[in-house]
Amino acid sequence: MQDTRFDLSAFGLSEVARCGVHLREAVSGASSADAAAQVVAEFFHDSLVDGRGDRACPVVGVFLSRPQAAPAAQVVAGPRARQERRLSLAGLSGAYAPWHGTEGSAALDLPVPSPEAARQAPLAYRLLDRLGAWATADPDGAVPPLSGVDVVHVSDSQEDAPDEALRAEGVRSLLAFGGTLSPGEWFAVVLFCRVALAADVVDLFSAVTSSARLALLSGGRPPPALEAEAVRTSLEDMENLVARRAAHLQSTVARLSSVTADLRRSQQELEQRERQLRDEATIVELLQQAGSALAAELDLDTLVQHAVDAATGLSGAAFGAFFYNVLGETGESYLLYVLSGVDRSVFDKFPMPRNTQVFEETFRGLGVMRSDDITADPRYGHNSPHHGMPEGHLPVRSYLAVPVTSRGTVLGGFFFGHPERGVFTERHERLVTGVAAQTAVALHNAQTYRQEREAAMELQRHLLPTLPRVEGIASTSRYLPAARDRGAGGDWVDLIPLPDGEVALVVGDVMGKGVRAAAVMGQIRTACRAYARLGLAPSEVLEHLSVLVDDIAPGCITTCVYAVLDPAEDRLRAAVAGHLPPVLRDPQGRVRFLDERVGPPLGVGRRRYPQQEIPVPPGSRLLLYTDGLVERRGRPIDDGLRSLRELLAGPVGEIEADCDSWLDTLADGQHDDDIAMLYLHRPEDASQQVSAVVREYAPVSGAVPDARQLVSEALHEWNLQHLVNDMMLIADEMVANAVRHARTPLRVELRRAGERVVLEVTDSSTEEPRLIVSHPGEFGHRGIFLVNAIATRWGTRRIDGGKVVWAEVKAS
Amino acid sequence: MTPSTGPEGYTSAHGSPSADAGSLLPTGPTLTLASHRGPRHAVVAVEGPIDYHTAPQLLGHLTTKEMQHVPLLILDLTGVDFCDSSALGAFVDIHRRRSDAGRRFALTGLQSEVRRILELTQLTSVLPVHATVKDVLSEG
Numbered sequence: 001m002q003d004t005r006f007d008l009s010a011f012g013l014s015e016v017a018r019c020g021v022h023l024r025e026a027v028s029g030a031s032s033a034d035a036a037a038q039v040v041a042e043f044f045h046d047s048l049v050d051g052r053g054d055r056a057c058p059v060v061g062v063f064l065s066r067p068q069a070a071p072a073a074q075v076v077a078g079p080r081a082r083q084e085r086r087l088s089l090a091g092l093s094g095a096y097a098p099w100h101g102t103e104g105s106a107a108l109d110l111p112v113p114s115p116e117a118a119r120q121a122p123l124a125y126r127l128l129d130r131l132g133a134w135a136t137a138d139p140d141g142a143v144p145p146l147s148g149v150d151v152v153h154v155s156d157s158q159e160d161a162p163d164e165a166l167r168a169e170g171v172r173s174l175l176a177f178g179g180t181l182s183p184g185e186w187f188a189v190v191l192f193c194r195v196a197l198a199a200d201v202v203d204l205f206s207a208v209t210s211s212a213r214l215a216l217l218s219g220g221r222p223p224p225a226l227e228a229e230a231v232r233t234s235l236e237d238m239e240n241l242v243a244r245r246a247a248h249l250q251s252t253v254a255r256l257s258s259v260t261a262d263l264r265r266s267q268q269e270l271e272q273r274e275r276q277l278r279d280e281a282t283i284v285e286l287l288q289q290a291g292s293a294l295a296a297e298l299d300l301d302t303l304v305q306h307a308v309d310a311a312t313g314l315s316g317a318a319f320g321a322f323f324y325n326v327l328g329e330t331g332e333s334y335l336l337y338v339l340s341g342v343d344r345s346v347f348d349k350f351p352m353p354r355n356t357q358v359f360e361e362t363f364r365g366l367g368v369m370r371s372d373d374i375t376a377d378p379r380y381g382h383n384s385p386h387h388g389m390p391e392g393h394l395p396v397r398s399y400l401a402v403p404v405t406s407r408g409t410v411l412g413g414f415f416f417g418h419p420e421r422g423v424f425t426e427r428h429e430r431l432v433t434g435v436a437a438q439t440a441v442a443l444h445n446a447q448t449y450r451q452e453r454e455a456a457m458e459l460q461r462h463l464l465p466t467l468p469r470v471e472g473i474a475s476t477s478r479y480l481p482a483a484r485d486r487g488a489g490g491d492w493v494d495l496i497p498l499p500d501g502e503v504a505l506v507v508g509d510v511m512g513k514g515v516r517a518a519a520v521m522g523q524i525r526t527a528c529r530a531y532a533r534l535g536l537a538p539s540e541v542l543e544h545l546s547v548l549v550d551d552i553a554p555g556c557i558t559t560c561v562y563a564v565l566d567p568a569e570d571r572l573r574a575a576v577a578g579h580l581p582p583v584l585r586d587p588q589g590r591v592r593f594l595d596e597r598v599g600p601p602l603g604v605g606r607r608r609y610p611q612q613e614i615p616v617p618p619g620s621r622l623l624l625y626t627d628g629l630v631e632r633r634g635r636p637i638d639d640g641l642r643s644l645r646e647l648l649a650g651p652v653g654e655i656e657a658d659c660d661s662w663l664d665t666l667a668d669g670q671h672d673d674d675i676a677m678l679y680l681h682r683p684e685d686a687s688q689q690v691s692a693v694v695r696e697y698a699p700v701s702g703a704v705p706d707a708r709q710l711v712s713e714a715l716h717e718w719n720l721q722h723l724v725n726d727m728m729l730i731a732d733e734m735v736a737n738a739v740r741h742a743r744t745p746l747r748v749e750l751r752r753a754g755e756r757v758v759l760e761v762t763d764s765s766t767e768e769p770r771l772i773v774s775h776p777g778e779f780g781h782r783g784i785f786l787v788n789a790i791a792t793r794w795g796t797r798r799i800d801g802g803k804v805v806w807a808e809v810k811a812s
Numbered sequence: 813m814t815p816s817t818g819p820e821g822y823t824s825a826h827g828s829p830s831a832d833a834g835s836l837l838p839t840g841p842t843l844t845l846a847s848h849r850g851p852r853h854a855v856v857a858v859e860g861p862i863d864y865h866t867a868p869q870l871l872g873h874l875t876t877k878e879m880q881h882v883p884l885l886i887l888d889l890t891g892v893d894f895c896d897s898s899a900l901g902a903f904v905d906i907h908r909r910r911s912d913a914g915r916r917f918a919l920t921g922l923q924s925e926v927r928r929i930l931e932l933t934q935l936t937s938v939l940p941v942h943a944t945v946k947d948v949l950s951e952g
Contacts, residue, residue, distance in 0.1 A: 348898075349905065351868040391875035392909075701865035708861070708894070725925050732896045736864035782897035782933050789932050 020211030036219025037090030045093035062091035149179030210234035317416035324412030365410035374399035398423035490517030538575035549603035587619030628673035859891035862899035890921030
């Protein structure tokens, strides 16, 4: 019996089929319908289990409803006899008091229809009543053709739920099924279940009913036709059930698949929406990053580089360029460009773009141009001589160009290229357009800032007195704030023309830093100028200054050198107040420090300062300086002074070049203190007077030939034809370098000072040129190398807002 | 992506400040380039200074498809009184490209100033320099 257990909680079609087979096996050999009924009752009692394998139905009853008066299974069909019907409990398995029969024998046997029967066997009664079982008791005894099966299920939530006693047994639902057994005879099986039955399981019991009928029939040697009919009915019921199940399954599957499709669709929609949102968020984030970087940038060169780097990164381009217009100082507009993703040397060989059909859209600010393959664009390739990209141009298929406009003015344009087709998407276009908008704002800001800064620098230039030029004397000065400190300092130099051709020379240093030191310095310098104009002797000037310092800044140690040069007498009178001594180089190249008589620093009250008198014939050079030039942390001041002496004793040349190369040697950008220098040269004769030519240029390639021309003409005029070739090459390389790298307006100055000619190129970029020795097979970097090879000396110096690159050659 | 401003093909163009198109284009002298085509060679005679300003024009002229396929390209510098590092860069570039493609390149007619900067930069050891066009052709 091990395989004849059916789990009611997992009751399916196969259980129905197996159940039928086993039922018929179980009843085989039953001698009567009653005997079969008992077997059927026991079968269900024993076979149906719950999910854990325990008996699912503690009580099973099998009722038969038959005509009365005849013993069981004996049909007495007398005409006109009013046949009474009875309902009897033919089989019972399990203990149930109301039906209190002893095991194996039915105790219930009641006439039907009757209230008694309805009360005692309510479920079977209701089932059979519904099927019309009592109707067969009509006077004609004719068996109604009615046949059929029914299943009644009562769960504990319903009205006639299991009574208290049954509940105590764990019975949760009642199930009754039954139908016609044979014409005039009916049966009903009642199960008391401990498991709650699902609706589809209940439905399955219609097929179980057919099997039960077949089993009950086989107990009483039924006529073959009846048995055949029962088998057929059973099969039909089974088929119907299978068909119903199949239809149900099919519709379930259909519903499921439609639900799945819906789910998948909505999931795809969700994913797509999420992607879009993410994309949006990324775009916003990227643009914000680029935007904040750009907004913070006020330096134009850095700004445009940031912009092109950001846009190239976001566009996925192989390389990108940003062309932008710059207004020169004289109001002319010129076009510059920066690159990203590719070295500038790759494009050095190509001329600037023109308004070709491809570029026009962008340069005129007409709109964005995005092409999957620019070479297939109808606007491409109409301009000679290359009809497209020039030879050697990086390959471009995918093309994206976005103008940068502000208030209707085209400020510039972004251009992006990629060697593969179809690289740039709408998303790229949106990103770059976003960067373009931010760039426009940032460019506008930078321009405003630049204008303001230039105004401020202009103001500063007015406040800082430039030293006057004095007939017969070449002079220059330097002021360098400490390398790691941009605060105001107390160093100063001054050059004051006096009556009778004399010149007062001053260098001083107010100890301390900051506004106070600067303010004290300003007062001292002003007072010094006033004393100078009074024609006081150097010792007297220092005496007055010392009193003044005591007055205005007691305890503020100040050192100073005051000297008066008298060119007519070839003589210098000097007084020193605790300051490092001036250094003099005579025409023979001998160098001496003017340190014979040095007084104490200013601010020690009224006292006379010693004064010395030194011959200064034409050809002499004189340097006044502050301690920052020679003093360095980790280097004794004597070492610095010794180096300075050696430098002055060495080859000297044009004064600007001298100053710069000495500064390079002594300070090298590492000075801890401010440095002030005043340097003079008394030329030996009038022909050695300084003469100079100056011209300013926009950073365009045309500046290069023009600067050569300028240099050539000036040297011819100065009768220095033999320098033309060298200076032209130097000018060419230095100007080309500024145009190529600095890309700011530039100023070219050629000066002649005695035996020397100096060329200076000033630009507004602080990036210094470096000497790169090019491999012979390489394209670039020979410019500075050539300057280095030809010039006697060359160097750079930083100035406010830019740098000067200079080179000097000897005239003889 | 840009067509150069140089003359097209093998015609000769006279150097003059570019009259083209306002602010976008640099102005200044341009080169005069006269090309003569032989069966297996081309001679380009240059007149004017080759510098940062004009080197792109020269490069544009020497790298057209037609010029590229000439087995031997001779650059006659007899009319060139000035070269700067941009010119040297252009020579090296052309030379390298042609060598890579298995084609020859030669410079002839160097004036002293031009020769000097080639020597200063050690490029005489890299670039094939000959006295005259005839020398190159007779050498085969």
